[in-house]
Structures are given as structure tokens and as C-alpha cells.
Amino acid sequence: MAGKIKVGKGTRFRSPIADGNPMFVVTRARGRGVWEAVVVANEPDFAGTVKVFTDREIAATLAMEAFWEQNADDGASFYAGLAVGAVVHYHDGFNQWVRCEVVVGPTVHDAKPHKCLKPIALVGAWRPYTLPRRCADGTVDLGYHAKTIAEGRLFEPNYTNIYESGEVRDVGLKDPRGLPAIDLTPPPVGDFVKAALWKAVQGAQAALGGPTTDDPRAKLEAALGIIQATLAAAGGSP
Numbered sequence: 363m364a365g366k367i368k369v370g371k372g373t374r375f376r377s378p379i380a381d382g383n384p385m386f387v388v389t390r391a392r393g394r395g396v397w398e399a400v401v402v403a404n405e406p407d408f409a410g411t412v413k414v415f416t417d418r419e420i421a422a423t424l425a426m427e428a429f430w431e432q433n434a435d436d437g438a439s440f441y442a443g444l445a446v447g448a449v450v451h452y453h454d455g456f457n458q459w460v461r462c463e464v465v466v467g468p469t470v471h472d473a474k475p476h477k478c479l480k481p482i483a484l485v486g487a488w489r490p491y492t493l494p495r496r497c498a499d500g501t502v503d504l505g506y507h508a509k510t511i512a513e514g515r516l517f518e519p520n521y522t523n524i525y526e527s528g529e530v531r532d533v534g535l536k537d538p539r540g541l542p543a544i545d546l547t548p549p550p551v552g553d554f555v556k557a558a559l560w561k562a563v564q565g566a567q568a569a570l571g572g573p574t575t576d577d578p579r580a581k582l583e584a585a586l587g588i589i590q591a592t593l594a595a596a597g598g599s600p
Contacts, residue, residue, distance in 0.1 A: 367420075367421040367424050367425060369388065369397060369417040369420045369421055369424075370388065371388055371389065371390060371391070372387065372388060373387070373388040373397075373399075373420060373424075374386065374387050374388075374402075375399075375420050375423045375424050375427070376423065376427065377399075377413070377415070377419075377423060379401075379408050379411060382405075382407055382408055384401045384402070384405040384407070384408040384409075384411070385401065385402045385404075385405055386399040386400065386401055386402070386413070386415075387399060387400060387402055388420070392414055395416055395417045395418070396414060396415070396416055396417075397414070397415055397416075397417060397420065398412060398413075398414055399412070399413060399414075399415055399420075400412050433520075433522075436521065437520060437521040437522075440521040440524075440527055441476075441477045441478075441518070441521065442477070444464045444477055445464065446464050446465060446466060446477070447463065447464060447465075448463070448464045449461060449462065449463055449464075449482075449539075450462050450464065450479065450524050450525065450526045451485070451524065451525040451526065451538040451539065452479065452481075452519050452523055452524055452525075453523050453524070453525060453530050453532070453535070453538075454507065455532075456487065457486045457487040457534070457535060457536055457538075458484070458486050458487060458488045458489075458492070459484070459485045459486040459525070459538040459541070460481045460483075460484060460507055460510075461481070461482055461483040461484070461485050461538070461543065462479035462480060462481050462482060463479070463480045463482050464477060464478075464479060464480075465477075465478060465479070465480045465516065466478070467480075467516045468516065469516050469517055469518050470517075471518060472518070476518075478516045478517060478518040479516065479517055479518065479519065480514060480516055481507065481510050481511045481514075481515070481517070482511060483511065483543035483544070484507055484508065484511070484543065484544045484546065485538050485541040485542065485543055485544060486536065486538055486541055488507075488544060491505075492505050492506070492507065493505055493508065493544065493546065494508050494546050494547070494548040494549075495548070495549065496548055496549045496550070496551060496552070498556070498557065498560045499557050499560040499561045499563075499564060500551045500554070500557030500558075500560075500561065502548040504546075504548070508546045511546065525537070525538055525539070555596050558592060558595070558596060559592060559596060561592075562588050562589060562591075562592035562593075565585075565588045566585040566588045566589055567585075569581055569584040569585040569588060570582070570585050
């Protein structure tokens, strides 16, 4: 695609400088296939900066910009065509799918209410470590995606990662639409006594942590109090 783009005086494109991505305009040729460009005046942090680029570099940049613009347009069209209440499936990779309901609301990327997705279930081949689990101290680690379901966190993924768009191209994918939802109920506590002991370990570690400017005796006494109380409750030696 880059080869079809004509570069010449007046061509505008973006190119990174430090932590910015200012707009350049080609001002003159510097030889065969080489161009001088300057950052435009309305880019206050870099205005007037002059750099030299090859026509291949400029054309590649413009081709990439065109690709992302087209991708954004296609994504907007896809979301516009979704009916509120419809169910679609977001592909997180390796046949791991998030079943979602189409809703209208804000997301972290756009506070204005718009069509987006609400995760409602996980289906497919999710790895055990990504699902809710019970920690040694009895607390629950939901895992990222189960937590988004519990919180009703809205999002708007790229349409090419949604099965119903027809654009998901990974090899060996299964149709997620008929797959059963995974039970996200956390496992029960296996050993309440051991869980309490692990909580005490964490509490003692927290009591012993912190700045070295604190009173060390107070830290030791606080940790000892936690240890003694826990062992007494567990039937051990205080």
C-alpha cells in the first residue's frame, strides 16, 4: 500500500518525537527519494522542528494512518449495526471467550453513553488460573474477567476480536455461541483453621513491615499479639 502513496511538497504526516507525535509537512526535496519536513505551527511543543525522511518512510506512515482510520470507520459501523440487548462474543485468545450483552453506557474510553458491551459470562477453554480461585488465607481472587462480570464493567473492544463480526481469524476456533457458561462460583474454603493461620501470617508480616523509623518494640509486640491470639483460637500454644 505504501508504494501507491505519492509524496511531495505539502504532504502532511505524523512522526514521533520524544513522547509526542506531531504533524509534519514536507517543505522541499533533499535529493532523490529524500524530503525535508517541518513540524507545523499548531504543535506548540515541537513547532519548527526540522527532520529529513525518505519517501518510503513517509508513505509507510501514511499507509498505517489510513489503515487505522479505516479500521475505526469499520468498527463504528459494526457497533452501530448491533441491536441493544443482542449477545456477542469477545475473543480473549486461545478459544477463551467473553459472552457480552450489547448495552448503551459509558466506558473508560468514552464517558458519553454509547453502544458498548457488558460482560455477562465466560465460555470456552479458559485456563484454571484465569478463573476464580480460593487463596490460602480463604479470600477469593476472582481473576480479571470474572471481576469485570461481577462489577458490570462496560467496554468496547476492537470489532475484529468479536466473533459475530466475522473478522476473528485465529486458527482452530470453535463457535462460542452454543457453548455453556462457565460456573464462576469460587471454590469453598477447604480448611478454615489453616486459612485463619495464613491470615495471621499476613497480619504479622504487615505489623513487622513499614518504615524502619517506627518503634521496633511496638512492631514486635503487635506481631506477637496477632500470633498469640491466632494460635490460642486454633488450639495451639500461645
